[in-house]
Amino acid sequence: MRNDDAGKTILVTGASSGIGALSVRAPALAGHTVYAGIRQMAPRNATAVADLVRHGTGHRVDVHAVEPDVTSQDSADGATDRIVTERSRLDVVVHNAGHIVLGAAEAFAAEQFADLYDVDVLGTERVSRAALPKVREQGSGLLVWIGGPSTRGGCPPFPAPCFAAKAAMDALAVSWAAEVLPFGIGTAIAVPGAFTTGTNHLADAGTPPTSTVRKPTTGVTNPSWAAWASVWPRSSLRTPM
Amino acid sequence: MRNDDAGKTILVTGASSGIGALSVRAPALAGHTVYAGIRQMAPRNATAVADLVRHGTGHRVDVHAVEPDVTSQDSADGATDRIVTERSRLDVVVHNAGHIVLGAAEAFAAEQFADLYDVDVLGTERVSRAALPKVREQGSGLLVWIGGPSTRGGCPPFPAPCFAAKAAMDALAVSWAAEVLPFGIGTAIAVPGAFTTGTNHLADAGTPPTSTVRKPTTGVTNPSWAAWASVWPRSSLRTPM
Numbered sequence: 001m002r003n004d005d006a007g008k009t010i011l012v013t014g015a016s017s018g019i020g021a022l023s024v025r026a027p028a029l030a031g032h033t034v035y036a037g038i039r040q041m042a043p044r045n046a047t048a049v050a051d052l053v054r055h056g057t058g059h060r061v062d063v064h065a066v067e068p069d070v071t072s073q074d075s076a077d078g079a080t081d082r083i084v085t086e087r088s089r090l091d092v093v094v095h096n097a098g099h100i101v102l103g104a105a106e107a108f109a110a111e112q113f114a115d116l117y118d119v120d121v122l123g124t125e126r127v128s129r130a131a132l133p134k135v136r137e138q139g140s141g142l143l144v145w146i147g148g149p150s151t152r153g154g155c156p157p158f159p160a161p162c163f164a165a166k167a168a169m170d171a172l173a174v175s176w177a178a179e180v181l182p183f184g185i186g187t188a189i190a191v192p193g194a195f196t197t198g199t200n201h202l203a204d205a206g207t208p209p210t211s212t213v214r215k216p217t218t219g220v221t222n223p224s225w226a227a228w229a230s231v232w233p234r235s236s237l238r239t240p241m
Numbered sequence: 242m243r244n245d246d247a248g249k250t251i252l253v254t255g256a257s258s259g260i261g262a263l264s265v266r267a268p269a270l271a272g273h274t275v276y277a278g279i280r281q282m283a284p285r286n287a288t289a290v291a292d293l294v295r296h297g298t299g300h301r302v303d304v305h306a307v308e309p310d311v312t313s314q315d316s317a318d319g320a321t322d323r324i325v326t327e328r329s330r331l332d333v334v335v336h337n338a339g340h341i342v343l344g345a346a347e348a349f350a351a352e353q354f355a356d357l358y359d360v361d362v363l364g365t366e367r368v369s370r371a372a373l374p375k376v377r378e379q380g381s382g383l384l385v386w387i388g389g390p391s392t393r394g395g396c397p398p399f400p401a402p403c404f405a406a407k408a409a410m411d412a413l414a415v416s417w418a419a420e421v422l423p424f425g426i427g428t429a430i431a432v433p434g435a436f437t438t439g440t441n442h443l444a445d446a447g448t449p450p451t452s453t454v455r456k457p458t459t460g461v462t463n464p465s466w467a468a469w470a471s472v473w474p475r476s477s478l479r480t481p482m
Contacts (some may be wrong), residue, residue, distance in 0.1 A: 060350055
């Protein structure tokens with residue numbers, strides 16, 4: 001039997017699919033109250049919300065959809081404010097929201113790196129800032145960042161913007177760790193392996209615009225690979241690593 | 242005696258002071274042609290430009306000031322175009338331009354992280370993109386990134402935004418390394434120790450705006466420390482790490 005008084009109140013961002021959706025369901029089944037951050041509930045993620053409601057009803061567990069846009073401090077503040085109003089506390093934040101892009105480093109405009117950083121790194125900063133005043137007041141809590149399988153760069157095909165963002169997120173998380181520990185707040189970086197099914201993450205991956213491919217080639221349809229193929233020295237190909 | 246034919250053509254960004262200025266002078270004395278990237282030559286960095294000219298005249302070495310703003314792709318393109326027009330080549334790029342900020346992670350608005358990322362990470366992306374078509378055509382060249390003494394976060398006092406940016410830059414550099422090696426282009430990350438004299442870097446360091454300090458305190462004048470002091474649990478202080 002569930003015990004609401006003993007249960008923690010948890011916020012998971014990016015919870016429409018994949019690791020985020022799983023990170024909502026498992027703690028809910030264990031008796032905790034979980035708020036699933038699902039951006040653009042209607043119409044884009046209506047199915048994800050319906051699945052969440054069905055999960056809650058079917059298993060008689062306490063799950064709720066919230067709609068924080070991690071690219072907006074006001075939106076992040078609003079989501080945590082709602083949780084604190086409804087539950088009087090916020091124990092755990094799971095920073096899972098993220099986006100990916102794939103393509104040659106040279107093919108991306110700097111602005112595309114910035115957009116990715118805005119979601120993957122600044123998104124965690126905004127939600128942490130929104131949650132901290134309440135968590136600090138409680139004197140206990142846990143912040144979890146979902147990291148990438150590699151943050152050290154260097155592994156083609158073409159994850160440069162993603163790895164740069166995840167490396168930044170990791171470093172930021174470690175800085176936060178030192179700064180919140182005196183308040184009784186724990187931290188963790190969870191690093192899943194490559195996670196390719198049950199998620200919209202890869203299907204939604206961005207690519208460099210063809211306008212940034214300086215030497216377009218023919219016969220390669222995927223924009224990422226086209227970007228790479230356009231600059232790769234075919235006539236003198238050597239092993240890249 | 243200098244031998245211009247044997248000399249390399251080098252671009253150093255952020256060369257008005259510190260490591261950047263030294264990275265111009267040493268290779269110039271060794272007989273290379275060095276373009277010193279000095280933002281806002283007049284009036285802000287007029288002294289730095291005068292010093293550079295004096296160094297060139299006094300030592301009869303080949304140094305030039307260029308004015309790339311690494312926050313603009315057009316400006317970065319213009320600087321490398323000028324170098325290639327004047328020298329018909331560009332052998333080495335030293336990514337040194339950077340900014341720092343100091344303060345508690347929670348005190349910074351996400352936009353301040355974004356501004357730092359724009360200079361420290363996207364600046365290298367823009368200059369690399371500007372340089373690559375020429376360097377690739379040559380079939381040889383070297384890209385050097387000047388890293389920070391720590392990119393792993395976690396070391397107060399309060400470098401969270403800087404470490405997040407430098408970690409991202411390192412990861413980006415490693416991705417670039419794999420992608421340009423097949424073109425005969427070498428790469429390196431140079432990591433100086435803490436470098437506190439002969440540079441404007443620390444004097445120009447940014448801080449969180451007081452508006453972001455949610456619980457202002459009195460008696461602490463440095464905004465960074467004020468931000469920290471305002472949230473630190475004085476009554477139950479524990480060792481942070």
